[in-house]
Amino acid sequence: MGDRPMTTGASKISFGTDYGCCFVDLGKTRIMAQVSCELITPKENRPNEGLIFFNIELSPMASPAFEMGRQSELLVKLNRQLERCLRNSKCIDTESLCVVSGEKVWQIRVDVHLLNHDGNLMDAASIAAIAGLCHFRRPDVGIQGEEVTVYSTEERDPIPLSIYHMPICVSFSFFQQGTYLLVDPCEREERVMDGLLMIAMNKHREICSIQSSGGIMLLKDQVLRCSKIASVKVSEITELINKALENDKKARKTGGKFGFAESLPQERITALKTDVSHVEMSDVKEKANEIVQRAEVPPQTVPCPVLTAPGTGQVGEGLENSWGLEEEEEEEDETVELKMELEEGHEEKGKGDVVVISDSDSEEEDVVILNQVTTK
Template sequence: MPREAEISVNEREFIQQALRENTRLDGRAFDTFRPLELTFGDEYGVADVKLGKTRVIARISVEVTAPLPERKFDGVFQIVTEFSPMASPAFEVGRPTDAEVILARILEKAIRRSNALDTESLCIIAGLKVFHLRADVHIIDHDGGLIDASCIAVMAALQHFRRPDVIVEGEKATVLSVREREPIPLSILHTPLCVTFSYYEEGEIFLVDANLAEEQVRQGEIIITMNRHGEVCQIAKYGGATVDALSLLNCNNVALEKVKDMSKFIQERLEADAKRRDAGGLMAELSAENDR
């Protein structure tokens, strides 16, 4: 089975020694993220996130289906992850790695189970027709920090997405095109984001947003998911080394500041994209047709 090229013993010792001397190889502080870039596609619901050299693209799609028998008043929301072989030699189509399983599990708990999306708003006709929303997460480049980048991509894509409007007449539902009626934003209840802490030296050293080399030498990781109001959605720990309660509280405090910064950044990018679309988008085209 293909796998990631393992870091050499010399590299491992060099990174660990540098961390003991309070130094990261890329010069960042221990609690600093790599440069974050967020761009949106021409169609609604496509978010391209670059976190350092890591790149993740999330795409939201929608279709009309029957609801689940036990959730007649709720729409369906599904998150699907896809690891491209060009992102890493360890990724192979049809054979999920541990990293892919963990990523899918974390995103499921962080976004879907925390009720970030109001699924009741996706109901068209109770028990008959609902919107089925699907978030496809594509890993394009892998250099560490996949969970944080993927969570940003999915939440940004959900906030950017617009679903088509519908007209309901009895048990008949007509889905309107974009030209017939302006599409509707999704009802987002809160915006959970993930912050991953890698720990070393039996929990004495914690790093935010470790790159791939730093991930390969860590003893374990803690993933904290919360929104900008400080509400914790989940805390997940992977790795054998123990972590004391005070360190965990410190991680929570750091995570809250990072989540606030990322939430503000996402909102700024959404507003910039909205202004760009208004300048020469559908509304401008329709107003021009009306003028003629």
Template sequence: MVKNSDPSVNENDFLLAALKANQRVDGRGIYDVRSIELKFGSDYGQVEVQLGRTRISATVSAQVIRPRQDKPTEGQLVFNTEISPMASPSFEAGSRSEQEVMISRLIEKSMRRSRAIDTEGLCIVAGEKVWQIRIDLHFLDHDGNLVDCASIAAITALLHFRRPDVTVVGEEVTIHPVDQRNPVPLSVHHIPISITFNFFDKGNLLVVDPSYLEEQVKEGDMTMTMNIHKEICSLTKAGGIPLEMDQILRCSQITLVKVNDISEMIQKALADDKVSRQKK
């Protein structure tokens, strides 16, 4: 999907004129999120998420490591992102862009600081052996809003993942192959979902789930991560125009509605996948 890095003046003017008339170039309403599709792989913890034409795959894996000295009873969550030029010509091979670093940090922050995953439940032997859970995010197509797509992919893959069962007898640790004993799901306390807003016309206009073109024209942006319990897990605003408090409150209300819808969709997709696996 080849795109120009900078929109033309005509594209810019047309997009802003449409927004002032409460319309968007792609036909969506101002608060509409593009369609979301989830596809699960043959192994647990493999998922591909498509948000409109933005597409990201996530793969979760686990290995046994020694815990950190300052946290002897906690496992580790490790996030790795990879954006190739295949996703968009604006990305260079072999170098991490600012956007990639920002996405990785935002997802890491929303997962870790809100303690979405029970890391103490990943402890096998205190001070000796814990599980390290690694989430690899591969960005396949970029048509705007990589953050929200990556957020959905990461938490869905973690919910779908199963680690091998472990038996500890004295100092002996046995890791059971998945064909001998049913693997174990991770303990997930809550589901953080990111919702991104772009702002235009000095902050008077906003859109949810920005497209690639809207991201090129925006004057500012904000990403709010929330769960269905109305808890804000993270709030990221990297520069751009200043926002009034009532605008931020308005965004939080929109976020809650979207988070409830997306969380429900993820749970349904996971339930459907579980049923299809049982039939095999």
């Protein structure tokens, strides 16, 4: 089995302030579903039934592998699987969406937006879609003759959809030609898996759809084993959805706080933590000493100037500053000459003593000659 078999501890479901807006965290995968409705003309072959439309968007914000506005093979595959899971399973009463037979019916649109991709997209998309449909409320409608009036939520309470059951997808990945089975694979595990089995089931143990991909041959016992695991996971997820719906209903009824804004502040920065990684640190000090002893002294190299472009240069990038060296050499030469003049003045007593008054700060020098006093 995999490292996360038959667990739903990483699942989180929250609802927005508007009806039909659902946010699902399944591991590190995040998906938002938004349900909306509009009045349209029904199909000619089914004039008494409403329509259900599913749309999945894979944004580059979720993964760099996705491109905006491009209908990839994965996107088409996910849309078809979601339609088979929810629409073909007849989980929603489409006849209750009829307003006027052959003229006006409700079209329910489910937009699924992928916010972060870490694998297991179909499972998270099915949970978000069915939870959003259960949370959605359509406006009430009044009919007077041929006139159809749609009432706002302030005038009349909105009406929930008629949902028979909640089908949920569970994914199984196989490795080494079916030798190893992993439940709820992440994005890295999906890259190296040999095959994928996807089972859509409700809490009544009714299989709504089943699909195998990857070209791997599965035995009957393997499929039965996966179906038993799926029934347990579906029961847990269904209970989680019902609990989230009850909490949202209670918060709206009592006037409490609800919506995404109330669920996000609970994730405080001080509460976040990372998994502990076991690192062996016993022989690190010995290896560090060996590396230091074996290390050779780097040779003294003359720094080279950095030329960013022809005709340009940089000052202070590791070069020695040669500014002011000429002035220092001139000052040293002047001091040597002054010392020599003083020594010559002491030797020549017949002449006047030469006293040199110099100021290091001034550029000019003052020379004062004191004549020797002669006595008769």
